[in-house]
Amino acid sequence: MSQKVRVHAALFLVALIYGANYSIAKEVMPAYVQPFGLIVIRVVSAVLVFGAISAFVVKEKIQSRQDWGRLALCGLLGITLNQLSFFAGLNLTSPINASLIQTVSPVVVVLLSAYLLRERLQAYRMVGILLAGLGAMLLISGKAGNTQGHVLGDLLILFNAVCFGAFLVLVKPLMQRYNPITVVSRIFLIGAVGVLPFGWQQVLEPAYATFPASIWAAIAFVVICMTILAYLLNVWAMKYASPALVGVYIYLQPVFAIFIAVGLGKDVFTWQKALYAAMIFGGVYLVSKPKKAVA
Template structure:
């Protein structure tokens, strides 16, 4: 099996875990753990896991010229990204989260145009516009009265911000994936992530009553730490070593499908008209924005 095939499998594995995570993580918040406290559990757990397996990789040192990039990646991927997503998921619903997260490829297209001067042709521009309309529509009109979703518009806004941070992370981290073994920089990224998230999550982290947590909460926490954090970041780093950031971000298409089906089947969310229309607009926009141009056409 070629490395590219393995990279595609890893990307599909990561996006499947992410799709399930919208509902699984939501089930633990806020009754058993608050969102920022949950993030502290994530970054601490992932840092320990990456340090534990780091001996399996080569002995490498991070070059001094890459220190700033490492710090920026930690802020975007292990700090702002996670904090915004879990706060948004706490305030909003699993399906809203699954839909809004698909805006990431559009963010990557826009950032690629700004940072690496990649041209946005008419089709990509149309896709970006449609996708953003869907996202804005869900943020503005997707509010619903639910006990476990106290502020859906604000939560949707947090999740939208998460897509911006994660899209930025995919672009910035690409240089590191080309230069270092995943174990080398992931252990440092999550170690820095602990320091970055500490001011936000310490208070909620120490409030977690571990002895009193039921099994239903514990398995969800383990899934988030091992699956949604450790495995997905490992899968994505490997996928980035073989695929472009824009290609990897396109795998997010699968997330709303998995997220919606799992949320509805588990009884933790419902699929209304606004969500369906918004999801359709976002997916259409993402498809147009990230589809490769046909041979002979250079304007897209």
């Protein structure tokens, strides 16, 4: 399997995990665990896992204060603000609204990449982003029109999308200098400091002994798949892919969200949805298309 195929496979799996999370996390919040409490469970678990791997397997140190400063900013944007705004927003709005608003992230990625990383904005890449975004919006527009999303929840998801887009761009230089485990372990440690004051009390409130097995399975999915596996795959892929490619895979999340609903008998697959999904995959292809060699 070539490196390019592995990168796309990793990003594809991340999109699938996030697409499923919109429905799975809603099963837990707020009936069993409040949103900030779920964040603390998620982030502290990741700190323990990534910290252990970093300390006993990778054993790599951060080399400069400048890198520590960038790590702190990545922890603030990629964990603290990203997680607090996402789960608080998802708790208030609908999974469909949330998945639609998330498509703002790739736009932020491309614009910040051009400004901070001096990446040139090729015309075909912009066309790919627009094509994928249009496909995603058309795919879920029928459902979104029938869903009453809380305005504050929608705004929080929008803020989350901006934070995550900025994180993808800012973490790129770190991924080129360090092992992914080194970067992720520090980012989660810094992010945990930010989320603990907001969610610690909510961790102590639930009666965990009364949780049914399905809720424990949902919490395990959020911790193991959405947190540990998804972040690892994302940051590994960023060593070999542009932030724009990583960001554009967010457009697959609403596709998977609706496909999962179809599998559960909550939606119907039509040829229009197949066409919109094809637009999204076409957009991903254009964004990932390599630059033409100069003769």
